[in-house]
Amino acid sequence: MYFPALRLSGMGYRKNFQTQQQPPESFTVKVKCFNEVESQSKSVPVSLTTWWMYFPALRLSGMGYRKNFQTQQQPPDCFTAKVKCFNEEKSEENEALKEETENQRKAFEKLQEENKALKKETENQRKAFEKLKEENRALKKGKLQEENEALRKENVELRKAFKWIKMNEVSSSNQVLLSDTEHPELHVSDDCKQVRFKETSHQSERSEMQWPCVFGKEKLTGSHTWDVEVGEKSSWALGVTENIENIKEKRYIPVAHEQGNWIITLWKGKKFQANFADLTDLQHKPKRIRVHLDCENKRLLFIDIETRLWIHKYEINPSEQFYPIFSPGTSDKGPLILFNSK
Numbered sequence: 001m002y003f004p005a006l007r008l009s010g011m012g013y014r015k016n017f018q019t020q021q022q023p024p025e026s027f028t029v030k031v032k033c034f035n036e037v038e039s040q041s042k043s044v045p046v047s048l049t050t051w052w053m054y055f056p057a058l059r060l061s062g063m064g065y066r067k068n069f070q071t072q073q074q075p076p077d078c079f080t081a082k083v084k085c086f087n088e089e090k091s092e093e094n095e096a097l098k099e100e101t102e103n104q105r106k107a108f109e110k111l112q113e114e115n116k117a118l119k120k121e122t123e124n125q126r127k128a129f130e131k132l133k134e135e136n137r138a139l140k141k142g143k144l145q146e147e148n149e150a151l152r153k154e155n156v157e158l159r160k161a162f163k164w165i166k167m168n169e170v171s172s173s174n175q176v177l178l179s180d181t182e183h184p185e186l187h188v189s190d191d192c193k194q195v196r197f198k199e200t201s202h203q204s205e206r207s208e209m210q211w212p213c214v215f216g217k218e219k220l221t222g223s224h225t226w227d228v229e230v231g232e233k234s235s236w237a238l239g240v241t242e243n244i245e246n247i248k249e250k251r252y253i254p255v256a257h258e259q260g261n262w263i264i265t266l267w268k269g270k271k272f273q274a275n276f277a278d279l280t281d282l283q284h285k286p287k288r289i290r291v292h293l294d295c296e297n298k299r300l301l302f303i304d305i306e307t308r309l310w311i312h313k314y315e316i317n318p319s320e321q322f323y324p325i326f327s328p329g330t331s332d333k334g335p336l337i338l339f340n341s342k
Contacts (some may be wrong), residue, residue, distance in 0.1 A: 031076075034245070057324065068158045085212070176217045177326065177338070183212035183251045186328065189335075195326045196335040210252040211237055215244060216324030227305065227339040232287070235329025236336060239263030240293060240300060242319045253327045262300050262314040263325065274312045286311060288339075293322060 099264070176192035187198050195214050230236045237253045242260040247253075254261050265273045272279040286304040289311065293300050298318060302311040328336045 060303040235270030237327035
């Protein structure tokens with residue numbers, strides 16, 4: 001750069017020469033400074049030469065030679081120890097931070113699991129609460145239904161008792177049997193309160209369904225009540241009729257429903273009938289029956305005195321005359337007994 005070769009030619013001859021150009025003063029100063037530092041580096045303290053650690057390599061070239069050099073000062077042992085100690089402290093801090101972070105992560109995951117468990121438990125408690133509410137509503141509803149049913153039954157019993165009382169307030173009919181209507185196969189007691197079946201030669205002249213009967217002596221209007229004891233008899237018939245003349249002529253209970261007859265019967269100890277239509281809902285076999293005739297309200301009631309339950313109810317037609325009618329049946333000799341209502 002500073003020593004260019006010059007080549008001259010002319011006038012039949014050639015001369016080669018090199019001219020060395022002097023380097024600039026700044027460069028010379030740097031080289032001189034470097035050489036001085038190089039010679040004094042062994043005696044100079046480390047603190048004064050550490051800045052040469054990053055001193056750049058110099059490349060010198062010129063006049064046919066090149067020199068490469070690099071100067072780097074090693075750090076002192078105390079500095080290295082401090083750096084090592086610092087790195088170890090930082091490493092320990094990093095490990096501690098990593099461990100703390102891991103612990104916090106595990107704690108967070110544990111909290112998440114506990115939160116999920118709490119949510120699940122809360123949901124289960126909510127469902128259990130809803131179930132309890134439903135059961136409570138059902139219990140309240142069931143309890144109310146039970147109370148309503150109990151009140152209904154009590155009301156029914158009170159109504160029955162009231163009807164029973166009202167029925168007892170009705171003038172009791174002192175029923176007696178009309179002995180002059182006695183059938184040859186029947187026997188009426190001297191006090192006209194009992195009637196029983198008796199076997200005679202006339203029995204072969206009638207069918208099994210023809211039951212001999214007897215009438216009450218008193219013609220009934222208004223409201224009347226009388227009791228009849230049927231006991232353990234396997235067949236009997238009770239009721240009222242307005243066709244007394246027709247039945248007097250035949251002297252038998254009608255075998256089929258006829259206008260103006262309202263009768264209930266027990267057939268062979270197990271079949272209850274109302275005007276010869278089966279009463280399938282009658283489960284209890286009554287032993288004493290109350291007959292209640294209410295002409296004003298157009299009804300005739302048959303009531304089991306023991307249970308106070310209705311056996312049957314008829315809607316009757318208004319009439320100027322009703323007569324009680326009785327038959328002890330034909331299958332046994334037990335009597336029908338009349339009582340005054342109490």
